Amino acid sequence: MNQQKQQKQQVRASLVFLFAMALSLLVMYISITNGSFDIPALDVARTLLRLQSVEQYDLIIFDFRLPRIVIGASVGFALGTAGAVLQGITRNQLADPGILGIQSAAGLAIVGYMFFFQGTLKGIGWLSTMMMPLFGWVGGLIAALLLLIFARQQGVLDPQRLILSGIAFSSGFGALTLYLSLKMDPQDFEMATVWLSGSIYGASWEQIAALLPWIILLVPLIWMRAHILNLLHLDEVTLSGIGVNKARERMVLLLCCVGLIGASVSVAGSISFIGLIAPHIARRLVGIPYKYVIPVCGVIGMLMVLLGDLIGRTLFTPVELPVGIVISIIGVPFFIYLLFRSKNKHS
Incomplete structure (x- = not known):
């Protein structure tokens, strides 16, 4: 009976994953073909497959739209996965990289890097970009x-x-970040302000190269330890009895989680509430086991960022709203709802 239930759950998780992935691909298609300059789908396909080379199409697709789509998908997947891990290791369904201050700390570290070091590395653009996720990881680790x-x-x-x-930490780190950004040159300050609001406007292939190694390395490592996340909900005596070192496992998962958050913040700024909302949706759709929750969280996070960026880019034209603000408009009421629900459960 249990085996049959597990098979049904696996099929359900696979269907949810594929459906969310299909929706993400649909949003990607709309994003790459629509904008201030619409490109027919056939011309997009020919340009991507290098069957034609129109300078205008090459510029719009390869320099502007495609990097933005890849960054949005990658950041969404990373933040959705990180949110599931944080809620698992803290056993708190309100845990989120933004609410816990980890994103603010990563943002502070990266703004500090931009203020103190980026000018000296401007001549080596790729090195400057590759260093940012490392600083974000250190900042997030300190907060954790x-x-x-x-x-x-x-x-x-x-x-x-x-x-x-x-x-409290989020407010403190945010204040320090504002102080540092006010010390910047006007041009750098404007760039930092847009970035901190959670924007993927300036996405580039260099940023993709800086972000993807963290996701490729850490997401499979987290998924392989999904059974540990399930066990962390047990009490200390039971965990000791089955030979699980709770402190060590929690620290390993936390380091992985902070790595994903720091790398995401380095290329897209502080996009909050993805790590809060995605796990709640995933658990409602596929149940509690983390081997199903983690991949579904990732793809739901991907869909949220892609959709938020599409809305911010097209709905308010000619003004462009950063994706972080679009998602916050949805995320704040959702967080308040969760707070009230949590309060009612404990009363």
Whole structure:
């Protein structure tokens, strides 16, 4: 009976994954063919397959639209996966890279890098771009370690303290980021402000090269440890009895999670609420097991960023709204709803 139930769950998870992927591909198709300059689908296909070479089409597709689509899909997948991991290791369904301050810390580290070091590396553009995810990882790691220290109560991670500490750290890191950005040149300040709002407007192939290695390395590592995320919901005595080192496993998963967040922030700024919303949708659709939740979270996150960017780019023309703001408009009411639901459960 259990085996039959597992098979049904696996089929359901596969169908949900494929459906979300199909929707993502549809949004990609609309994004690459539509905009201030529409390109017929046949011409897009010919340009991508190099069956024709029209300078205008090459510029629009390969320099503007395609890098933006790839960055949006990659960042969405990374943040959706990271959100599932954070909620698993903290056992808190309100955990999110933005709410916990990890994104703010990564943003602070990257703005600090832009302020202190980027000018000296401007002559080597690719090195400058490749270094940014590393700084984001270090900043996110510092925030994660501070959370683990301050959110503990009697040696146990307290969900309420975690959220409160995360909000406090996020405000503090955000204030420091603003202070540093105000010290920048006007041109750099404008670029940093747009970037911090969560924008993939200036996406480039260099940024894709900086982001993809983190996703290719860390997402499979997280998925291979999906069973550990399931076990982390058990109590300490049970975990010790089956030989699981809870502290070590949590730290490994946290490092992977912070790596994905730092790399995403380095190319797209702070896009909040993806890591909060995607796991909730995934659990409702495929259940609790993380071997199903993680890939579905990733593809739902991908769809959210692609759709948010399409809406921000087309709905408000000629003004372009950053994808981070579009998603926040949806995410804030959703977070308030989750807070009220959590409060009602505990009352």
